[in-house]
Amino acid sequence: MDYVAGFGRRSLEVVGSLGRATQFLFGVLVGVPKPATGFPLLIKQLYSVGVLSLAIVVVSGLFIGMVLALQGYTILSDYGSEAAIGQMIALTLVRELGPVVTALLFAGRAGSALTAEIGLMKATEQLSSMEMMGVDPLRRVIAPRLWAGFIAMPILAMIFSVVGIWGGMLVGVDWLGVFEGSFWGNMQSSVDFVDDVLNGVIKSVVFGFVCAWIAVYQGYDCVPTSAGISSATTKTVVYSSLAVLGLDFVLTAVMFGDF
Amino acid sequence: MVQRTTEIVVGFFMIAGLAALLFLALQVSGLSPKSAAATYTVYANFNDVGGLTPRGKVSMAGVTVGSIESISLDKNTFQAKVTMAIRSDVDTIPADSAAVIRTSGLLGEQYIDISIGGDMESLGEGDTFYSTQSAMNLERLISNFASGR
Numbered sequence: 366m367d368y369v370a371g372f373g374r375r376s377l378e379v380v381g382s383l384g385r386a387t388q389f390l391f392g393v394l395v396g397v398p399k400p401a402t403g404f405p406l407l408i409k410q411l412y413s414v415g416v417l418s419l420a421i422v423v424v425s426g427l428f429i430g431m432v433l434a435l436q437g438y439t440i441l442s443d444y445g446s447e448a449a450i451g452q453m454i455a456l457t458l459v460r461e462l463g464p465v466v467t468a469l470l471f472a473g474r475a476g477s478a479l480t481a482e483i484g485l486m487k488a489t490e491q492l493s494s495m496e497m498m499g500v501d502p503l504r505r506v507i508a509p510r511l512w513a514g515f516i517a518m519p520i521l522a523m524i525f526s527v528v529g530i531w532g533g534m535l536v537g538v539d540w541l542g543v544f545e546g547s548f549w550g551n552m553q554s555s556v557d558f559v560d561d562v563l564n565g566v567i568k569s570v571v572f573g574f575v576c577a578w579i580a581v582y583q584g585y586d587c588v589p590t591s592a593g594i595s596s597a598t599t600k601t602v603v604y605s606s607l608a609v610l611g612l613d614f615v616l617t618a619v620m621f622g623d624f
Numbered sequence: 625m626v627q628r629t630t631e632i633v634v635g636f637f638m639i640a641g642l643a644a645l646l647f648l649a650l651q652v653s654g655l656s657p658k659s660a661a662a663t664y665t666v667y668a669n670f671n672d673v674g675g676l677t678p679r680g681k682v683s684m685a686g687v688t689v690g691s692i693e694s695i696s697l698d699k700n701t702f703q704a705k706v707t708m709a710i711r712s713d714v715d716t717i718p719a720d721s722a723a724v725i726r727t728s729g730l731l732g733e734q735y736i737d738i739s740i741g742g743d744m745e746s747l748g749e750g751d752t753f754y755s756t757q758s759a760m761n762l763e764r765l766i767s768n769f770a771s772g773r
Contacts, residue, residue: 405627412630416637455652520641527644530652549651557679558653566645 386582393508393581406509414475414510414577415517419524421474422467426525429462430454430532438541447541451548452555454533459556459565460621463526465613468572471518472605476580479510480601483584484594492585507585511577518573519566526565564620571612576605663690663709664749668723668736673704674759675734676725682708682736689714692736708736710747718743719751725759734759 437450483506486492492502530552537543556562580601587597673695682690690710698705710717720741727734747753 408631408634409627411634411637416633419637419640459648459652517637520637520644523641523644523648526652527647552652554681556653558649562645562648562653 382586385586386578389503389507389582389585390578392503393511403504403509406505407512410509410513411517414479414513415520418471418474418517418521421470422521422525423528425466425470426458426463426528427532429466430458430529430534431536433457433462433529434533434536434541438537438543447537447543448547449551450533450537450543451550451552454537455530455552455556456561458526458529458533459561461613461617463529464522464565464569464572465609467522467525467569468518468576468609469606471514471521471573472576472580472602472609475514475517476576476601476605477598479514479577479580480584480587480598481594483507483510483581484587484589484597487585487587488589488591488594490589507581511581514577514580515570515573518576519569522569522572523566560620568613568616568620571616572609575608575612579605579608662712664712664715665693666708666710666717666747666749666751666753668706668708668753668756669698669701669703670706670723670725670756670758671703672758672761673706674725674761676706676736676759677733680733680735682710682738684714684717684738684740689738706736715746715748717747719745719747720754721747722755722757723753724757727760 433454434450437453438447441447441449441453483492486502486506492506495502495505534545534548538545538548583597583601583604587593676692676695678692678694680692681688682692690708693707693709695707696705697703706723708723717738718741720743722739722741724737724739725734726737
């Protein structure tokens with residue numbers, strides 16, 4: 366009986382948490398801050414969420430593109446079609462690796478920081494003192510961070526893809542000697558702007574939204590102790606990664622699954 | 625002053641994002657402003673289109689002159705009807721030219737090659753190729769050979 370009760374309690378906790386997260390999201394989206402006060406806050410968050418994540422995104426993009434070129438070359442050169450690595454790199458990056466890997470890095474680099482920051486604000490009762498002063502913390506603290514994640518993520522994903530393709534070109538064309546014209550030509554004839562590039566951007570928009578939402582919600586909902594903050598930060602990274610990978614499958618099936 | 629620096633850096637970040645999108649559009653997906661060039665439509669009926677797909681290329685002497693718009697089944701003749709958009713500046717295709725389905729390389733994609741005829745009249749909007757040659761089907765070729773036909 367105790368097990369059944371425990372299972373029931375867990376289920377209620379999960380459902381309650383989902384409900385609070387949705388209410389919270391609704392509160393943030395409805396409470397749009399005034400442009401005059403909200404814009405500088407958004408800029409500041411875009412800086413810490415987006416610009417500061419740029420380094421890790423660029424470096425990983427470069428290396429992933431280079432590895433793709435190297436692996437693709439060893440396999441494709443067996444069939445004498447090494448000119449197709451341009452197409453392979455571009456499609457893999459634009460459709461899948463760009464949005465997904467950027468989202469995973471984003472969850473680790475920016476999401477965890479957001480959670481820890483908001484969690485500490487809650488633990489030191491900054492959020493409640495804001496409420497005492499008549500400032501809505503959802504508008505002042507949460508909304509700029511959510512929007513910053515939402516805006517920064519697609520930009521980071523596109524930069525990741527571009528840098529990855531450039532890295533692939535460095536290895537494929539400059540090192541392994543694939544003809545540059547067929548590298549770009551194969552890529553251009555197989556990549557479609559709407560079907561591949563825009564669908565990749567849509568994916569990254571969805572991932573950015575989910576990652577930012579999970580991060581700010583975990584921070585806002587954490588137990589206000591040091592242990593609570595640390596478990597909330599862990600949860601942010603774990604939940605974001607799982608959500609991104611799961612959603613990626615669903616989105617891929619919807620976008621590219623109609624054979 | 626710190627606020628201003630942040631604004632400038634974020635501005636550059638947004639510009640980098642737009643530049644990345646532009647690069648993906650122009651260089652990677654080959655989207656060019658003149659891709660919507662004027663075209664005219666011609667048709668060809670094939671017994672077997674094999675692996676031909678819409679957006680595939682139509683070429684003459686190896687030069688791409690148009691693309692495949694759609695492939696549908698003609699319910700009366702049970703042939704495949706391929707609709708092609710040919711660039712308007714290529715308006716001197718002889719009317720008795722043949723549309724041939726070829727494969728680029730051994731495993732490459734299939735495309736339509738227009739093999740030139742000798743007629744003085746040329747194909748215009750809405751015309752249909754008189755003679756066509758279907759996709760080469762390796763299995764059928766082998767089974768024909770094995771059964772001695």
